[in-house]
Amino acid sequence: MHASVNTGARLDRLPICSFHRRIMFLIGIGMFFDGFDIYIAATVLGATLHSGFSTLAQNALFVSATFLGMMIGSFMTGFLGDRLGRRFTYQFNLMLFGGASILAAFAPNMTVLILLRLAMGIGLGAENVVGYSTLTEFAPAQVRGKWLGGMAVFVVSGLPAAALLGTFVIPAFSWRAMFILGGIGAIVVWYMRKSLPESPRWLESVGRFDEAEALMQKIEAEAQAVSGKPLPEPAAPAAAAPSRELASLWAPPLLPRMLVGCVALVVINTLLYGFITWLPTFFVKQGLTVATSFQYSMLMSIGAPVGAAIGALTADRWGRKPTIVISSLAAIVFGFIYPFVSDPVLLPVIGFALTVPIYVLVALLFAIYIPELFPTEVRLRASGICNTVGRGATIATPFLVVSLFTDFGIRGVLTLMIGLLFALIAVVLLFGVESGRRSLEQMEEDRLAAVRFKKV
Numbered sequence: 001m002h003a004s005v006n007t008g009a010r011l012d013r014l015p016i017c018s019f020h021r022r023i024m025f026l027i028g029i030g031m032f033f034d035g036f037d038i039y040i041a042a043t044v045l046g047a048t049l050h051s052g053f054s055t056l057a058q059n060a061l062f063v064s065a066t067f068l069g070m071m072i073g074s075f076m077t078g079f080l081g082d083r084l085g086r087r088f089t090y091q092f093n094l095m096l097f098g099g100a101s102i103l104a105a106f107a108p109n110m111t112v113l114i115l116l117r118l119a120m121g122i123g124l125g126a127e128n129v130v131g132y133s134t135l136t137e138f139a140p141a142q143v144r145g146k147w148l149g150g151m152a153v154f155v156v157s158g159l160p161a162a163a164l165l166g167t168f169v170i171p172a173f174s175w176r177a178m179f180i181l182g183g184i185g186a187i188v189v190w191y192m193r194k195s196l197p198e199s200p201r202w203l204e205s206v207g208r209f210d211e212a213e214a215l216m217q218k219i220e221a222e223a224q225a226v227s228g229k230p231l232p233e234p235a236a237p238a239a240a241a242p243s244r245e246l247a248s249l250w251a252p253p254l255l256p257r258m259l260v261g262c263v264a265l266v267v268i269n270t271l272l273y274g275f276i277t278w279l280p281t282f283f284v285k286q287g288l289t290v291a292t293s294f295q296y297s298m299l300m301s302i303g304a305p306v307g308a309a310i311g312a313l314t315a316d317r318w319g320r321k322p323t324i325v326i327s328s329l330a331a332i333v334f335g336f337i338y339p340f341v342s343d344p345v346l347l348p349v350i351g352f353a354l355t356v357p358i359y360v361l362v363a364l365l366f367a368i369y370i371p372e373l374f375p376t377e378v379r380l381r382a383s384g385i386c387n388t389v390g391r392g393a394t395i396a397t398p399f400l401v402v403s404l405f406t407d408f409g410i411r412g413v414l415t416l417m418i419g420l421l422f423a424l425i426a427v428v429l430l431f432g433v434e435s436g437r438r439s440l441e442q443m444e445e446d447r448l449a450a451v452r453f454k455k456v
Contacts, residue, residue: 008441009234017226028154034127035158043166047175054110054403069121071391076385077126086134094121097123098186105179136371137201143438152363155303244377256431257373265390274397307359319436330357339411372435
């Protein structure tokens with residue numbers, strides 16, 4: 001039995017090798033289908049409505065069921081992942097949304113489809129939390145931002161992929177084929193991910209030292225074989241383990257981090273589901289044809305992977321807080337310009353320029369910053385709670401957006417978005433911690449030192 005396996009320091013000093021790329025691919029491909037299934041509603045609901053399978057009211061319930069399921073999944077996965085492990089949790093939720101997606105293709109009516117969408121939503125919300133958190137615990141500190149940002153590129157690539165596939169698949173095979181594609185993809189990835197190891201950091205945090213040590217020796221042997229030279233000595237282990245108690249999230253110094261996490265995810269979810277997903281509707285209401293509206297939206301959707309890639313490349317170089325602030329300011333500037341643009345050529349260009357910084361924030365907040373803020377012992381529960389609060393905001397967002405657009409047009413909607421971005425900047429500057437290029441254990445040493453200092 002080992003008193004300390006020192007998994008964090010041993011993982012952080014590893015050179016990037018085939019092990020890391022395998023972990024990245026296996027988690028990332030599952031996250032891609034997570035993103036694909038989230039964005040599938042935009043293509044499927046139009047077809048179900050046109051065919052008479054659904055009504056507008058039922059489509060609204062479908063969307064609400066998605067958000068409700070994602071809230072439940074985000075909350076549940078935090079407790080499952082911290083108690084039963086990362087591996088069990090990401091396999092369970094992948095099977096859940098994959099299986100429910102296949103069943104949805106054979107739904108006899110819209111009521112059944114809505115209930116299956118609730119089940120899919122639970123799996124989708126869970127995958128979002130556990131996927132990012134698991135990679136956080138494997139990636140070395142010096143490149144963690146780039147790798148987690150790369151994971152966000154996997155997810156947001158589901159947006160243009162769903163739109164592009166829907167354009168060809170639905171007219172040829174009906175909307176049911178979209179669910180089959182997403183479901184089969186998820187089940188295939190579930191089988192591939194059976195070889196994905198448990199997080200050594202989590203194993204050590206729950207006292208399974210022998211398993212953590214055996215896994216670390218296997219990982220180190222692979223890394224040393226690739227590099228062809230001895231591995232550097234790891235840093236000293238942390239002096240004390242953080243508390244596993246949920247109550248530790250509601251006391252300093254984790255409480256300010258919970259505030260940052262909750263506010264950040266409320267803001268980014270509102271930007272996504274209060275602006276990005278409403279773009280086709282806004283374009284039509286501004287006088288464009290439906291065909292032109294979807295063309296503009298498709299062009300702007302390319303800004304999703306572009307923005308996420310920029311976030312991945314800048315997070316380590318600039319730091320988390322500066323990147324969040326700069327991206328928010330860029331979104332504010334283009335958000336201010338956008339309502340005053342009417343030129344048919346300039347409109348999608350400015351829209352693209354606005355979409356890019358929003359998806360830089362998607363990469364920074366969902367993928368990189370929030371999972372880093374919390375210790376391994378409570379990481380999934382904390383991230384799950386923050387995601388639950390963020391998803392909860394999406395329940396009220398559609399009603400607020402419709403009211404603002406009806407009364408004030410696109411300017412009213414973007415005024416809300418700009419106000420939220422200013423709030424994000426203020427909270428991050430006041431309460432955020434810089435986590436760039438710092439080991440997760442080093443951040444916890446600083447946290448524990450702050451606690452000890454306050455007790456003196």
